[in-house]
Structure formats: structure tokens, C-alpha cells
Amino acid sequence: MAIIGKLIKAGIGINQKLNFDFTNDDNPQLNQLKNLLSKAKDTAFGKYYGFAKILDSDDIIMAFKGEVPIHGYEAMHDQWWCKQQIHPDITWPGIPEFFALSSGTTGKSSKRIPITDDFLQSMRDVGRSLIKELPNFDFPEEVFESEILMLSSSANLKENTEGYLEGEISGINVSNFPGYYDLFYRPGKEIAAIKDWDERVAAIVKEAPNWNIGAIAGIPSWVLLLLQEIVKRHKLKSIHDIWPNFAVFASGGVAYETYRTDFDALCAKPIAIIDTYLASEGFFAYSSRPDSMAMNLAVNHGYFYEFIPFDSRGVDETGAILENPVTLTIDEVEENQDYVLIVSSCAGAWRYSIGDTIKFVNLKTNEIMITGRTKFFLNVVGSQLSEEKMDAAIIEASQKMDVSVNEFSVAAVKNENGEYFHQWIVVTDDEFDCTKFKDLLDKSLTEANKNYKVARSKALKGVKVESISKETYHGFLAKSKKKGGQVKTPKVMTTEKMNEFLEFIKK
Template sequence: MAILGKLVKAGIDLTAKLQSTEDNPKHAQENQLKDLLNQAKNTAFGKYYGFEEILKSEDPVSAFRQEVPIFTYETLHSQWWERQERLKDITWPGKPDFFARSSGTTGKTSKRIPITDDFISSMRSVGTSMINSLHLFDFPESLFESEILMLSSSADLEENKQGFREGEISGINVSNFPNWYDIFYRPGKEIAAISDWDERVDAIAEQAPEWNIGAIAGIPSWVLLMLQRIIKRYQLNSIHEIWPNFQAFASGGVAFETYRKDFEKVCKSPITILDTYLASEGFIAFTSKPGTMAMKMALSHGYFFEFIPFDERGYEESGELNAEPLVLGIDEVKVGEEYVLLLSSCAGAWRYAIGDVIRFESLSPPQIKITGRTKFFLNVVGSQLSEEKMDTAILELAEAHKTTINEYMVAAIKNEAGEYIHQWVLVSDVTAEGLGENLDKILKSANKNYAVARSKALRDISVKVISKEQYTNFLAQSNKKGGQTKTPKVMKEEKMKALLRFIDQA
């Protein structure tokens, strides 16, 4: 196995050197758009919006923006994707064999997003680029001799009467792994197909001593629970007692920082954290170099990106898109500014606002961080709290109380007097005493808009603390337990009140 590790690492180093020359970001994106338009020009969508004519124009990017409107999921699905479930050549050539159900962090129901063969290939291509970037991290050869554990949603996909299969994107990816992946992929397709989360984790724990895990990929909340269950089952002090070569964790789905200390508790040796931006809509970005959690954008893998400033130039204070928002290209964005991402892809998404808010950390190469979602922006009474600001406040609060707080939920709700308050629910083992007052002080100090809101329409702040067990039980009741499930940090009032009722009944 030692010689295999040497060969694999040498191969990655060589491939990275051969691919080190990259196109100018603007040119790369222009080429991606032309390629997407050319492939889809004979689809119903392409004919309706005149892709053939756009390609003939002197400035295809400007023509594309002029002819094709911005779509939300609701408009794209109702006008086009719903037909693509039954018919071919609607927004992309052919008829998709798969539709991805989103994990449902927003909205009342899960979204259903087409997954084409070209799209699956593009995600593998981005994954390959991420692997090729590992040569910069100077990992030891033992990593390349070990196995990768991917904690996905269930790979047991549902057969739809329209002739396609559906499930969460991670389950679709696993179900499409070629057989030779079995050499290094764990837990394997058989265990990955177990639909019940607890049964799947129990099966992983049963097999854990037989594996040589060097890297893990998944959402940190569920990976942490899995590691804790394995440690408890075998009465270990750390996960490294059973997997000594565990060296890298590819995190995704939610911000990692609120989980960092708990990961450190279950690990005897330091591990490298790689962030990934892998959604139902695409594998958009990944950490490509050490020393940062910023992610390099996948500019040459079947995606065309546009950016709407997440301020008055693009969005109303309510979080709704302006009637005529400013739209920028990759060559027009600025470091440190926040943007809402528009995506066109080889899955037949066109100028699709997927709801994520990003911030550019560098432009050469373009690297980003996810700062939240448009619907995770708490601004009912002018408090203007982004997910990133709330994460930072929760980390400071946890530090002050010498504890960890992995998950939290918050909503603006009305009290008995009809006044707005912020209701927080924190997942921790600390007592609630003093948390509300301290959290309020932290937010006032860090955010002047919040401080102003607290002096006017935002009358109070209330904090409840629940255990991890209560939290997972709440998710189980709403069928959102495990895999790629993400709970909205900012809840609607109705959802928060349902959570509060659950807490009171527990």
C-alpha cells in the first residue's frame, strides 16, 4: 500500500502541474456561457429566448441578460422544469434520469431540480479539480493509501411515475458512482442505500473497525453525531484510536465554525478542514489551498455565474429582488462585498437565483465564502442580521459561557402585547440563565442596525436552550433527520411556534 500512496500522490502532483495554467476568469466564463447556449439552443427554452441569435451577437453576455429574465425556483419550475419531468428537450437536451430534492431549508416543500448526465459529469469534474489541489496541502502519503467516508443522504432513490428517479443530490451522486469507486469509497452503496438515518449510522459503526478512513465528507452536524456514536460504541477517547489516518474533513452544507471545537474534542490529532459549496444546483466552489476556508469558484465546469449586489442596488430591505437589479459579471465584482448568486448550468438552470449570499475573499483566483441566504436574513424590524453575523455572535456567546453551541434557530415573533421580539433556540448543554442578556449585548455591540432596532420596534429577546437529543427528535418528527438535512437558522414565526410547542411537550 505504501507504493500505491506514493504513486497516487505523484500522479496528483503531476496532474496539477499540467493543469496549472488557467484561463482569465472573464474569458473562462464567457466561454462557458457560449458552450451552454450552443448545447441548449434547440431546446424549447433555447428557442423561446433566441439562443441562436444571442450566440451571433457581438456581446453574448449582454444579449443573454437582455433576453433572459432572472428566475426563482418557483418561476423556473412552474414555467419549464415541471414540463421537463414529462417531456424531453425543455431546458436542456434530452430528458433527465434524475431529479434532486433539495434538503428543504426554505419554503414549505422540497424543491425538485433536474439532474442531467452532463451535470453529473460536471460535478465529478469539479471533484477531480478539488482532488488535484491536494498537492498544495502537503498531505502525507498515508492519506492516499486510505479510504474516503462520504456521509450522504440515502442512495435508495424513489421511482417517480414520470420515469425518473429522485432523492437528495448526495444520494444521487453515490448511486451513480462507478463500481471501481468501491476500492476507496465507504460506507459502500449497500449501507448508503439504508433509508433510516439511525440504522445507516449503526451499520457504519458496525463496520468502522474494518476501515482505514483518511478523509470524511459531509455536513458537519451529522458527521459529528456519527463520530460521537462510534466513539461511544467502542469506548474510545478519540476517533483516531480507530482511524489513525483520518486527516481531512470536507465540510459542506452549513458553516463549519460553530462545530470546530466539538470536532477538536473527538480528534486526537489535528485534521485539515476543506470547505465545499456543493448544492443541488451544482458543485460551485471548494477550498483549494491551505490556510483559508475561502473557496475557489468552478469557472470552467459547466456553470455560468452572475452576481447581484446584496444591498440597495439589488435587493429591497425586505429581502425581495429589485424590479431592475444591478447584475455583474465575474470581472466586475469586488473583494469584501456581498452578492446573491445567479446560476446557469448544464442541468438546464438559467439565470437562476438559488438564494445564497456570497462574499469575495480574492479575485485572482476568484475565491468566495458563503455568508448566508437571502431568506436567512433577519430584518423584520430593521435588525439586519445576516447568517454570518449571527454565527459570529453565537461563537462569542459560547466562548463567554465556556461551552459549544453548534446549532441555533431564531425568529421574529410577536409577544402577547403584539410587540416583536427575537426568539432564539440554542442547541447546547449550558443553562439558559444569562444567555439572552449576553447575546443581546454582543449583537448590539457588533451591529449598529440591531442596536437601533432594539431601541425601537424590537422590544425584547428570549432564549431557550435544548439538548442535542431534543433537537434531533424535533428533526425526526418532521422527517428531516440525517444525511444532507439542514435546518433553517432563521425561521418563520409559525415554524418557531411549532418548535416551541414541541419543546414544551418534551
């Protein structure tokens, strides 16, 4: 019996049972907004939009919506955040010590998101809330005395000319780990600081036999690649040959389901999957119960949320937010309706559109699921395909052909006659019949989505599928500088980017 693990597990269980809510907070989101406005009322942003006056309003939420516009990244950065790199008290008190570089799934370059001390604390608080839910999963005691492998971006942060440090959010988090994390955190700060992704992976693979890993956290695509390299290098039958206590994978960044089959093939026994919603803009949600990919929204942790219906009430036919969209609070939303997530946070983001779409699957527990990105919405000819719908069709076609497809890219492209078709590139190392997969994919989307069915009978004249190996795919990512532990690659491409991808494959 693992005595230390048993004690830790018991301690977490007692903590969960004693975690009473003494505040009797009937409206946590209203109180979060009040706290945010109060802390930022003397900043330049707070004075410009009259936060003090909003706080005196009879209806604070309505006044907030009426005074503060919805911001995309360009508006928030160009008008406010760029000044916050130099001057204090712009959108949040003080000057941020860090700026997070987004992984750049949308747009041509990385975004810089301010990371304040209050924001770092909010992310730690959400992490503690997740830990309090671990007794629900009934993990074996051995997990609690094992080590945690976090596949982050580089923790070697770059010092900007203005004096702040910048890097991806996972690297910033790792660089701020307290000293006692060295007892259980792997690969450790020395390896985590290696800038080159391939060199970092090689170092992790080499050290893997020296670790006792019970849990792994990271983006599925890159974690899968790492585990496959470890199994190959050390000539293992499964990852459990080297890490017998591995029982938990904290997934995030992209949907896990298209990777499930390959993860199962690497494991000698079942592992629990905890889904997380951790972005450069915040740690917003986490799974709190087994056998579910739904996540509890963090409503008491320094974020105020609004939700824009992802339909004609809130967005246009391309998925772009309308000039005056309907915006709802958490007590006004419906289950199984897609919403664009809008966040105000203790990083100094105000009514900020992250670019994600989510849906509520349980309003009683505030459980959500991520359904995609607004920029990953394929609707050039009215097909109205969200990332969630495309993932489901890929999984269904893969299962019927008994093949493994983790990644894919798709674009609406014109043929020589000026007619639109969907060009898909699927990534697989299995023997693959592109024609059969194309027919299954087209059939699945037609049967499941009425808008796609209408598009296929009118403007969408066809579907093409091309398959490539994972090696070729990773070569394209390296060429596009999209390689790394926290990089999320785009599934929906522009015509130009798809043509570039196809040209790379030909060469």
C-alpha cells in the same frame, strides 16, 4: 512508509505541476455562457428566448440579460422543468434520467432539480479540480491509501411514475459512482442504500472498526453526530483510536465554525478542513489551500454566474430580489460585498436564483465564502442579520461562556403587548445560563452591527434565549422530517414555526 500512498501523492503532485492552461482563456465565464447557449439553442427554452440571436449579438452577456428573466424555483419548475420530466429538449437537450430533491431548507416541500448527464460530468470535473489542489495541503502519504467515508443521503433512489429516478443529490452521485470506487468508498453502496437514517447510522457505527478511514465528507452536524456515536459505541477516547489515519474533513452544506470545538474534542490530532460548496444545483466551489475556509469558484465547469448586490440595489428589506435588480458579472464584483448568487448551468437552469448569498474574499483567485441564505435573513424590524453575522455572535458568546453551541434557531416574535423581540433556541449539552448567554449574544450583535443596534433602540424591544439538549433538537427534526445526512436545518424561522418549536419543547 506507505508505498502506495506515496506513489498516489506523488502522482497527484506531478499532475498539478503539468496542468498547464493551453487555452489562454482570458474570459472563461463568457466562454461558458457561449457553450451553454450553443448547446441549448434548439431546446424549447432556447427557442423561446432566442438563444441563437443572443449568440449573434455583439455583447452576448448584455443580450442574455436583456432577453432572459431571473427565475426563482417556482417560475423555473412550473413553466419548464415539470415539462422536462416528460418531454425532451425543454431546457437542456434530452430528458434527464434523474431529478434531485433538495433538502428543503426553504419552502414547504422539496424541490425537484433536473440532473443531466452533462451536469453529472461537470460535478465530476469540479471534483477533479479539487483533487489537483490536494498537494497544497501536504497530507501524509497514509491518507492517500486510506478509505473515504461519505455521509450522503440514501442512494436507494425512487422511480417516479414518469420513469425518472429521484433522490437527494448526494444519493444520486453515490448511485452513479463507477465500480472501482468500491475500493475506497465507504460505507459502500449497500449501506448507503438504507433509507432510514437511524438504521443507516447504526450500520455505519457497527462496521466502523473494519475500515481505514483517512477522509470524511459530509454536512458537519450529521458527521459530528455519527462520530460521537462511533466513539460512544466502541468506548473510544477519540476517533483516532479507531481511524489513526483520519486527517481530512471535506465540509459542506452549513458553516463549519460552530462545530469546530466539538470536532476538536473528538480528535486526538489536528485534521485539515476542506470547505466545499456543493448544492442540488451544482458543485460551485472548493478550498484549495490550507488554513483557509475560502473557496475557489469553479469558473470553467459548466456554470455561468451572475451576482446581485445584497443591498438596496438588488433586494428589498426582506431579502427578496427586486423586479429589476442590478446584476454583475465576475469581473464587476467587489470584495467583501454580499451578493445573491445567480446561476445558468448545464442542468438547464437559466438565470436561476439558488437562494444563497456569497462574498468574494480574493478577486485575483476568485475565492468566495458563503455568507448565508436569503431566507435566513432576519430583518423583520430592520435588524439586518445575515446567517454569517448570527454565526459569529453565537461563536463569540459560546467562547466567552466556554460552552459548545452547534445549532440554533431564531425568529422575530411579538409579545403580549404587540412588541417585537428575538426568540432564540440554542442547542447544547453543556450546563447553560440562558440569561448570561442572552446578554452576551445581544451585546455581540449590537457592537458588530449598526443596523441591529438601531433596531434594539427602537422596534426590537428584547431578546429571549432558551436552551435545549441535542436529543430534544434531533427529536424535533425527526418530527419535522428534517433528519438525515444531507439535511440542512433552517436557522431563521417564521413566527408560526418558532411557536411550534417552543410547543414541542414544552411537551
